[in-house]
Amino acid sequence: KAGVTQTPRYLIKTRGQQVTLSCSPISGHRSVSWYQQTPGQGLQFLFEYFSETQRNKGNFPGRFSGRQFSNSRSEMNVSTLELGDSALYLCASSLDVGQGARQYFGPGTRLTVT
């Protein structure tokens, strides 16, 4: 079975722009979560989607948003990029809701904001 795939793997954007990151979960997995990883803050939960609905959101500003499609694929969007948004954005999928203990992570998208 193919793992979680994320596209693009690397991205360079300018402050003030917006960006969309994509995540394809493992086939059959219906729950998708997003995490931000930075050297300073570590791994922080962004949000969680199941059945096209956001079930939980971390402590991030409204510039961070996401959505999930009927095929379970997910996208996250960051608007009005700031330098501090430079990070590795990780997507994780699990078979069903409430199975956070069995999440599988993708390789991440490395976003650099200049």
Add this chain to the structure above:
Amino acid sequence: QQQVKQSPQSLIVQKGGISIINCAYENTAFDYFPWYQQFPGKGPALLIAIRPDVSEKKEGRFTISFNKSAKQFSLHIMDSQPGDSATYFCAAIQGGFQKLVFGTGTRLLVSP
């Protein structure tokens, strides 16, 4: 309440030695404690996990020790190998939820 504290920040161990990483949590609602291993350019991968009703879990060279009363848990890597060189994260999660709360990570270097 949601924090998981991890130490040390970095660790150098000789090949064949024991690597020990410690974590502590506050939220007693957490009921599952996984450890993740991350190599450069990769996402975290689940290594081993434990529930608080068990004091120890061993899988190959990796062992988790859990002290429920102290709200602490640790990862022991026996016979550490250069291939174990990676960043290790402890985490905690509350049953029925998706949100993993991660420790700050430990960069392990196993010298040949």
